[in-house]
Amino acid sequence: MKWLIGRQPILNPQERVSGYELLFRTPLAQQAKIDDPSYATASVILGVLSGFGVQQILGGHRGFINVDREFLFSDAIELMPREQTVLEILETVEPSDAVVERCRHLASAGFHLALDDHQFDPAFERLYRLVEIVKVDLILSPVDKLAEAIAQLRPYPIKLLAEKVETREQFRRCLDLGFHYFQGYYFARPAVLERRRVIESSGTLLKILRLLAQDADIRELELAFREGPDLTYRLLVLVNSVAFGFRERIASVRHAISILGRQQMRRWLQLALFASADQRGLDNPLLDAAAVRATFMERLACSLPDHRQGGDRPEQAFMVGVLSLLDALYDVSMAELVRVLNLSEEVSAALLERGGVLGSLLAIVERMERLETEEAWALLKGLGITQEQVSEAQWRAFAWRST
Numbered sequence: 001m002k003w004l005i006g007r008q009p010i011l012n013p014q015e016r017v018s019g020y021e022l023l024f025r026t027p028l029a030q031q032a033k034i035d036d037p038s039y040a041t042a043s044v045i046l047g048v049l050s051g052f053g054v055q056q057i058l059g060g061h062r063g064f065i066n067v068d069r070e071f072l073f074s075d076a077i078e079l080m081p082r083e084q085t086v087l088e089i090l091e092t093v094e095p096s097d098a099v100v101e102r103c104r105h106l107a108s109a110g111f112h113l114a115l116d117d118h119q120f121d122p123a124f125e126r127l128y129r130l131v132e133i134v135k136v137d138l139i140l141s142p143v144d145k146l147a148e149a150i151a152q153l154r155p156y157p158i159k160l161l162a163e164k165v166e167t168r169e170q171f172r173r174c175l176d177l178g179f180h181y182f183q184g185y186y187f188a189r190p191a192v193l194e195r196r197r198v199i200e201s202s203g204t205l206l207k208i209l210r211l212l213a214q215d216a217d218i219r220e221l222e223l224a225f226r227e228g229p230d231l232t233y234r235l236l237v238l239v240n241s242v243a244f245g246f247r248e249r250i251a252s253v254r255h256a257i258s259i260l261g262r263q264q265m266r267r268w269l270q271l272a273l274f275a276s277a278d279q280r281g282l283d284n285p286l287l288d289a290a291a292v293r294a295t296f297m298e299r300l301a302c303s304l305p306d307h308r309q310g311g312d313r314p315e316q317a318f319m320v321g322v323l324s325l326l327d328a329l330y331d332v333s334m335a336e337l338v339r340v341l342n343l344s345e346e347v348s349a350a351l352l353e354r355g356g357v358l359g360s361l362l363a364i365v366e367r368m369e370r371l372e373t374e375e376a377w378a379l380l381k382g383l384g385i386t387q388e389q390v391s392e393a394q395w396r397a398f399a400w401r402s403t
Contacts, residue, residue, distance in 0.1 A: 005047045006190035007057065010064065010161065010183045013175055019062035019086065021183065022048060023190055041071045045080060046271050053340055054081055054241040062086050066116060069093045072102055076271040079264060081241070082110035086133065091117045100126045107131075114161070120152040128156035133181065135161045143173045150177055204228040209269050212262055221265075222254050222315070226291070232322045235260070236341040238268055251344040252315035292397045293369070294321030297361045299393030304357070305384040313357070320350045320358050321365065357383070368394070 006023030024040035044065055048057050057063070064086040071077070072089065087106065093099060103113055107130050114133035115124070119141060128134075134153060141149060150160065162174040165184030174182065208224045225231050232253055239256045250256050257265065294317075301317035323341075327334045338348045349355035354363045360379055367376040368390075380390060 005044060005052070005057065006192050008183060008190035009188050010181050011187055012181060013179075015182075015187070017061060018181055019064055020058060021064040021088070021190075022057070023066075041065060041067055042076065042271050045076060046268075048080075048241070053237050054084065056340065058084055062112065064088050064114065066090055069099065072099065075267050077106070077111070079241075079267050079271065080111075086112040086114050088114045088116040088135065089127075089131070091115075095124050095127050100130070103127060103130045117163075120149050125156075128153070128158060131158060133159050133161050135163050135183075136179075138162055138164045138166075138170060138174075138184070143170055143177075146174075146177055204231065205269050205272055209266065212266050212269075218254055218257055221257055225253055225257075226294070226318070230326075232319060233326050233337075233341075234272075236343075240340065240342050249342055249344040251347060252312050252319055254312065254315050290322050290325040293324060293365055294318045296365050296368075296393055296397035297321040297358075299396050300361050300364065300385060300390065301358075303385045303389040303393065316344075316347055317358055317361055320347055320362055323347075323351060324362055 007020045008023065009017045010019040010021060012018045022044050024044050048054060048063065054063075062084050063080075065080070066088045067077070068090050069092070072087070072093065077085075077087065089099075089103070107113055112133070113127075113131040114135055115127065115131055116135050117137045117140060118124075118134050119136075136146065136149075153160070159180040160178065161181035161183060162170070162179045163183040165171050165174065165182050165186045167186055170184075171182060171186055204224065204227045207227070208221065211220055211224055225235065235253065235256050236250060239250065239260050248259075250259070260268075297317040297320060298314045301314040304313065323337060323343075324334075327337055334351055338351055343351070346356050346358055350358035350362055353359060360383060364376050364379045364383075367373070367379070376390075377387070380387070
C-alpha cells in the first residue's frame with residue numbers, strides 16, 4: 001500500500017504559493033469519495049506526520065486540512081504544528097456553543113481557522129470573529145453574485161479565499177472584489193503525492209497504548225516498538241514533524257521516545273489506530289528481515305568487549321538494523337532517509353558508509369546473510385567478538401518474535 005495525499009496550492013494575489021490544501025486520496029481514484037470525513041482527516045494527518053514529514057510536504061508553507069465536528073474535538077489535532085496548520089471547518093459543522101468554545105481554544109493555542117465552502121449566515125457571527133479565513137466556493141456562489149455576500153462579511157476581521165477558480169476572468173473578478181487567496185484548476189489541479197506504506201499491526205498499537213495508560217517505563221515502550229519494526233521509522237519521522245526545529249540528532253529509539261513525550265505519542269497512536277484499515281502487520285517479509293537484522297546487531301553489540309562500561313550502543317545497533325532495509329521498503333534512497341530523520345553522526349555513518357563500530361556490525365550481519373562467513377569472521381576478530389557469541393546472537397535474532 002501507499003500513502004496518498006492530494007496537495008493543491010493556495011496562492012496570494014501575486015500568484016505565489018501561500019499554502020497547500022491537503023486532500024484525502026485513495027489508490028483507485030484521483031478524487032476520493034469520502035464516506036467518513038474523520039477517517040479521511042486522520043489519514044491525511046497521519047500521512048503528513050509520519051508518512052512524509054511536515055517539512056517535506058509543506059516546506060515553510062501552511063497546510064489546510066478539512067475537519068468535521070468529530071475531529072474538531074479530537075486531541076489528534078494537537079499533533080500538527082500550530083503555526084503551519086489551517087483547520088478548515090466543514091460546512092456541515094453547526095456553530096453551537098461548544099463548537100465556538102472549541103474554536104476559541106484552538107485559536108488561542110495558535111492554530112489558524114477557516115470556514116470551508118461558506119456562505120454568509122448571521123448564525124456564524126461568533127465564529128466570524130474567531131476564524132482567519134472564509135473559503136468561498138465559486139460554483140456555489142458565482143462571481144457575478146458575490147458582491148452582496150462579501151459586503152456582509154466586510155465588518156469582520158477575516159480574509160477571503162476563492163476556491164474552484166477555473167478561469168482567468170474569475171481570478172481577475174475575485175481580485176477586484178478584494179479576495180486575499182485563490183485556489184482552483186486555473187492555477188493547478190491537486191498533485192497526488194505518494195510514498196510506499198506498510199500498515200502497522202493494530203495489536204502492537206493497542207499494546208503501546210495500554211503501556212502508556214499503565215505509565216510503563218521507557219524500556220517497556222522501546223521493547224513494544226520492536227514488535228513492529230516499521231513503527232521505528234514512523235516514530236523518527238513523527239519526532240522530526242512535531243519537534244520541528246529540533247536540532248539534536250537522534251541516536252536511538254529510546255532517544256526518540258524521550259523527545260516525543262508520552263502525550264504526543266498517545267495522540268499519534270490513537271490517530272494511527274483510527275486510520276488503520278489493514279491487519280497484515282509483520283507479514284511483509286522485508287519487515288521481518290529488518291527485525292531479525294536489528295535483533296542480531298543488538299545482540300552483537302552486547303558482546304562487544306567495551307559493553308560492560310555501559311552506553312546505548314545496543315539500542316543504536318538495533319535502530320541501524322531496522323533502518324538499513326527501509327530504503328527498499330519505502331522506495332527512497334538511504335541518503336534521503338538519513339537526511340530526513342536527523343540521525344546522529346554515528347548512525348548516519350553506519351548506514352551510508354558502513355563506518356564506525358555500528359557500520360562494522362551492519363557489514364558483519366550483511367555478510368552473514370549472504371553466507372560470506374570468512375569475510376564476516378575477519379571483521380568479527382577486529383571487534384573482539386567470538387564465533388560462539390555470534391551463534392548465540394543469531395539464534396536470538398531468528399527467535400525475535402518470542403523475545
